[in-house]
Amino acid sequence: MTAGLIVAGFACGVALPVLGGLAVEIPDERHLGMASGVNNTVLQVGISVGIAVYGAVLGSGAPSHADLGRLFPLGAATALTGAVLTAIMLRGRSR
Numbered sequence: 001m002t003a004g005l006i007v008a009g010f011a012c013g014v015a016l017p018v019l020g021g022l023a024v025e026i027p028d029e030r031h032l033g034m035a036s037g038v039n040n041t042v043l044q045v046g047i048s049v050g051i052a053v054y055g056a057v058l059g060s061g062a063p064s065h066a067d068l069g070r071l072f073p074l075g076a077a078t079a080l081t082g083a084v085l086t087a088i089m090l091r092g093r094s095r
Helices: 002-025 029-058 065-094
Strands: none
Touching: 002 029, 002 065, 029 065
Protein backbone atom coordinates (compact mmCIF):
# COMPACT_ATOMS: atom_id res chain seq x y z
CA MET A 1 0.00 0.00 0.00
CA THR A 2 2.86 2.37 0.77
CA ALA A 3 4.31 1.94 -2.72
CA GLY A 4 0.95 2.79 -4.28
CA LEU A 5 0.64 5.93 -2.18
CA ILE A 6 4.16 6.99 -3.16
CA VAL A 7 3.34 6.52 -6.85
CA ALA A 8 0.05 8.40 -6.46
CA GLY A 9 1.79 11.28 -4.69
CA PHE A 10 4.47 11.45 -7.36
CA ALA A 11 1.84 11.39 -10.12
CA CYS A 12 -0.10 14.22 -8.50
CA GLY A 13 3.08 16.23 -8.09
CA VAL A 14 3.85 15.83 -11.78
CA ALA A 15 0.32 16.24 -13.15
CA LEU A 16 -1.06 19.17 -11.15
CA PRO A 17 1.45 21.80 -12.34
CA VAL A 18 0.96 20.68 -15.94
CA LEU A 19 -2.82 20.86 -15.64
CA GLY A 20 -2.58 24.28 -14.02
CA GLY A 21 -0.40 25.45 -16.90
CA LEU A 22 -2.84 24.09 -19.46
CA ALA A 23 -5.72 25.80 -17.70
CA VAL A 24 -4.22 29.21 -18.44
CA GLU A 25 -2.51 28.33 -21.73
CA ILE A 26 -5.50 27.11 -23.72
CA PRO A 27 -8.17 29.83 -23.18
CA ASP A 28 -8.22 33.17 -24.94
CA GLU A 29 -6.34 35.98 -23.21
CA ARG A 30 -9.55 37.68 -22.12
CA HIS A 31 -10.62 34.52 -20.21
CA LEU A 32 -7.36 33.82 -18.36
CA GLY A 33 -8.58 35.08 -14.98
CA MET A 34 -11.76 33.06 -15.19
CA ALA A 35 -9.87 29.94 -16.33
CA SER A 36 -7.43 30.23 -13.45
CA GLY A 37 -10.25 30.72 -10.96
CA VAL A 38 -12.20 27.74 -12.28
CA ASN A 39 -9.06 25.60 -12.20
CA ASN A 40 -8.39 26.46 -8.56
CA THR A 41 -12.04 26.02 -7.58
CA VAL A 42 -12.31 22.61 -9.23
CA LEU A 43 -9.04 21.54 -7.60
CA GLN A 44 -10.26 22.50 -4.12
CA VAL A 45 -13.72 20.96 -4.61
CA GLY A 46 -12.14 17.75 -5.90
CA ILE A 47 -9.84 17.53 -2.91
CA SER A 48 -12.74 18.17 -0.52
CA VAL A 49 -15.01 15.60 -2.13
CA GLY A 50 -12.19 13.06 -2.29
CA ILE A 51 -11.42 13.46 1.40
CA ALA A 52 -15.12 13.16 2.25
CA VAL A 53 -15.53 9.97 0.20
CA TYR A 54 -12.41 8.36 1.62
CA GLY A 55 -13.48 9.37 5.14
CA ALA A 56 -16.96 7.95 4.62
CA VAL A 57 -15.59 4.64 3.41
CA LEU A 58 -13.05 4.43 6.22
CA GLY A 59 -15.66 5.36 8.81
CA SER A 60 -18.22 2.87 7.53
CA GLY A 61 -17.34 0.34 10.19
CA ALA A 62 -14.64 -1.51 8.29
CA PRO A 63 -12.80 -3.77 10.72
CA SER A 64 -9.32 -2.64 9.70
CA HIS A 65 -7.35 -0.60 7.22
CA ALA A 66 -7.12 -3.72 5.04
CA ASP A 67 -10.42 -2.70 3.46
CA LEU A 68 -8.71 0.36 2.04
CA GLY A 69 -8.00 -1.75 -1.02
CA ARG A 70 -11.56 -1.27 -2.19
CA LEU A 71 -10.93 2.47 -2.51
CA PHE A 72 -8.15 2.14 -5.05
CA PRO A 73 -10.38 0.94 -7.92
CA LEU A 74 -12.68 3.90 -7.21
CA GLY A 75 -9.72 6.29 -7.34
CA ALA A 76 -8.40 4.67 -10.51
CA ALA A 77 -11.81 4.90 -12.19
CA THR A 78 -12.09 8.56 -11.23
CA ALA A 79 -8.62 9.32 -12.58
CA LEU A 80 -9.33 7.45 -15.81
CA THR A 81 -12.61 9.32 -16.27
CA GLY A 82 -10.82 12.63 -15.78
CA ALA A 83 -8.10 11.66 -18.25
CA VAL A 84 -10.62 10.64 -20.90
CA LEU A 85 -12.66 13.82 -20.47
CA THR A 86 -9.51 15.93 -20.65
CA ALA A 87 -8.40 14.19 -23.84
CA ILE A 88 -11.82 14.73 -25.40
CA MET A 89 -11.82 18.41 -24.46
CA LEU A 90 -8.27 18.97 -25.72
CA ARG A 91 -8.99 17.19 -29.00
CA GLY A 92 -12.05 19.39 -29.53
CA ARG A 93 -9.98 22.56 -28.95
CA SER A 94 -7.32 21.61 -31.51
CA ARG A 95 -9.77 21.28 -34.40
